[in-house]
């Protein structure tokens with residue numbers, strides 16, 4: 001009888017332990033899921049989550065400028081990592097609508113979602129990006145709510161979550177405008193580590209990757225660039241050449257033809 005009771009107790013303990021472990025395992029995932037659902041709800045009510053609009057002279061509230069982690073120094077502590085794939089997608093998306101073959105007055109902004117994961121040290125890894133749309137020279141938004149849901153599902157399929165958003169500032173440098181801060185505030189309200197990537201394709205010149213990754217202090221409404229690291233070996237000196245090579249592909253054309261193919 002006594003043995004039976006202690007056996008029962010140990011089974012109970014084992015089940016308890018199992019449940020605890022399971023909960024622990026699923027907790028983060030569940031929280032992210034909740035956030036994503038909330039985000040979708042919010043988007044359906046409040047389109048401004050995915051919208052960015054720039055004043056001609058944006059009010060810049062800028063704090064300390066960090067050294068951007070495109071340098072080779074190993075001892076710089078990175079706050080966020082970004083994959084080469086993500087960089088090439090953001091850069092090629094921005095360049096599709098703002099490049100030397102398009103008159104500068106016709107350059108427009110692009111916008112998209114950042115997909116990533118958190119490692120066991122709590123560091124964010126931006127693994128992929130999802131181009132969502134383009135707008136005017138100072139304005140871009142995710143127009144179709146259905147596309148937002150489609151992207152959300154694709155991101156989930158890859159076992160990533162929406163960890164922020166990106167948009168371009170064709171030729172007017174990287175910063176967070178007042179309107180960008182509004183959008184970022186909504187992302188960070190949903191998930192405090194959400195980031196905003198801003199790219200100026202004009203700055204991809206072989207000396208700069210042309211983008212910054214920002215986070216904001218919601219209390220003071222100040223924004224600051226994060227020190228980022230690039231996952232894998234990407235020499236930014238090669239970036240213009242790589243993107244130039246990719247350009248026909250971006251436009252849906254073959255990168256090159258054999259002589260008898262034209």
Ligand SMILES: [Zn+2]
Nearest residue numbers: 052054177180
């Ligand atoms: Zn902006």
